[in-house]
Amino acid sequence: MEGREARAGSRPTIADVAAAAGVARSTVSRAMNREHTFYRSESAARIRAVAESLGYEPNPSAANLRRRQTNTIGVLVSRLTDTVMATLYEEIASACAARGYHALVATTYGDPGLERDNGHTMLASRVDGLILTTATTEGGLCTELLERGVPHVLALRAYGSSPSVTGDDALGGYLATRHLVDLGHREIGILTGPDEAPTALARREGYRRALAEAGIPEMPEFVYSSTFSMESGEAAAEAFLGAARRPTAVFAVNDNTAIGFTSMVQRAGLRIPTDLSVVGYNDIPLVGRLAVPLTSVRVPFREIAAAAVDSLLDQVAGRTGTGSGAARVVAPTLIPRASTARPPVREPAAVSEG
Amino acid sequence: MEGREARAGSRPTIADVAAAAGVARSTVSRAMNREHTFYRSESAARIRAVAESLGYEPNPSAANLRRRQTNTIGVLVSRLTDTVMATLYEEIASACAARGYHALVATTYGDPGLERDNGHTMLASRVDGLILTTATTEGGLCTELLERGVPHVLALRAYGSSPSVTGDDALGGYLATRHLVDLGHREIGILTGPDEAPTALARREGYRRALAEAGIPEMPEFVYSSTFSMESGEAAAEAFLGAARRPTAVFAVNDNTAIGFTSMVQRAGLRIPTDLSVVGYNDIPLVGRLAVPLTSVRVPFREIAAAAVDSLLDQVAGRTGTGSGAARVVAPTLIPRASTARPPVREPAAVSEG
């Protein structure tokens, strides 16, 4: 009850616990860490009880310093206000927690420079590894990580030989388009997404495959360029509305784009799905609750997050086990909703009547 | 070129820099930290150049251990997939970065138990302070923080004597309702939000004040209970649609609720704003881009975030300066859009015709 008693403001240290329990500090340390076999002993439990009664909590800075690792991983996302990124990060954080790790997040705002800077900042704070979700066709930070041998995984994106976990975007694009084909559509447009985004490219590839399979030629005039934003969806809608000829259905690479597009088209007086069917991608919670619930492609973010974390921790632990370092791809699912229906009956124009 | 040369895998330490620069380690330390006057000297710049050429980056674990602080604050939010929370956190993180601090985020999913646990986890990892956004009328974690003397700030919420930075919800509710009154509405409903949420309560108070000011009695049958979710907006819509008498306008405490409500009402065939005007709250980016852009109350999240961080860092630094420890309130702004218009002309029923 003296001497090693903790001073007023400061928290008890391992030495306080050792003194109170009448053992050496190293013994306390072993009693606190699952890694040691001693952890499971009865006296270890007693020591932990003492620790708890003192309100002792190990100082992670000290432990990290000594252990030479932080048990923390960094996650780079474009924006947290993007529901897709927020969802993915929540799942990553929870996967980390389940494995005794911490997650740290930083935003890149789609800027490769910021991606690099924030990646370096996280590395400077000694994260054990990085999950990147913002890689473009240019590679950016991940090339450097590869060279430096820093453990990292790409999620929702793939590039070069970096390990990655992605949704099967080509399949998703195929499912979306196939759904429209099955409904009887023959004139199917696409909002393409940005050219630098491999995901967008892959979804478009799936779109092409579904069209080809159905023997439908791809119509360049039904291709509307866009980025992933709602604004670009609106811009695409203007192109759509202003064109001489319109498709009866549209596949948007992304829910946001679909929302912007749909809203603008509706404002112009078209009815969804009566006049036009629309399919989105990602199935963010919102789209199921719009005035016209949106058919969308659901991506298993939880599974992707878990796989990415597993792969990363494998690298951190040095066991680049089965399939780590490789590219893992998980399949998406189509969720049909009210925004898609059979195509409108065309006015009985010059169809085999001439 | 020998001896202190960094081993292959490990990064250079302050000792490596000292050796390379031909000075003592303490000199390097002073050259790296702005706090020292020496930092601004010419030789300090030279030392930093050497450090950079070696790729030296201070080990934060070691520095934190020594300094007894982490330069990191923790932020507790309900969910990152909630755009409001994501926005606030982005702003907090950027305010922290501007002040040389780091931000850490954890989610509570609205569960007081999780709030407590995650708060403790962050404290265990030695964050210098906490920003809470999830306090309810029950207080929860913040009571404990107050007792333990842990620096903390509530953002978007207030409770007890904890310092807080909030939007002026009563004013927001007033502005929203006043806008409807000015358009000529006399029958104005409200989606209330959860009873335990002080923000919801305050917004409702503003609603009442605007009604009273216009000499409009509050109609209990125009009060639809809800939480903050889209689902609850849909539920409220069902109550609305099923009722014998309906208001001509509705103020929703929250954009999500407004979206759920509006969608459902539109699906039932009502037109916004022709048949019904709707106002939301928070002005998340989405609502300006819906098929019918939603009138909403914009909250200055950036300002709130900056003020919260400032207040917190004041506490951390021990300078509980002017107004810190107090409650700061910032004013919201009404953003009128297409979802609000003059009330429909009522069928010329039994009005002064009997």
Add this chain to the structure above:
DNA sequence: CTGTTAGCGCGTTCAA
């Protein structure tokens, strides 16, 4: 299984 010893990398006295 437990204690002793050493040191992780840094910032900060205290002298010079």
Add this chain to the structure above:
DNA sequence: TTGAACGCGCTAACAG
């Protein structure tokens, strides 16, 4: 202004 010495709190190596 600079350097020497110390210790932050912890874990790992090495006895015993």
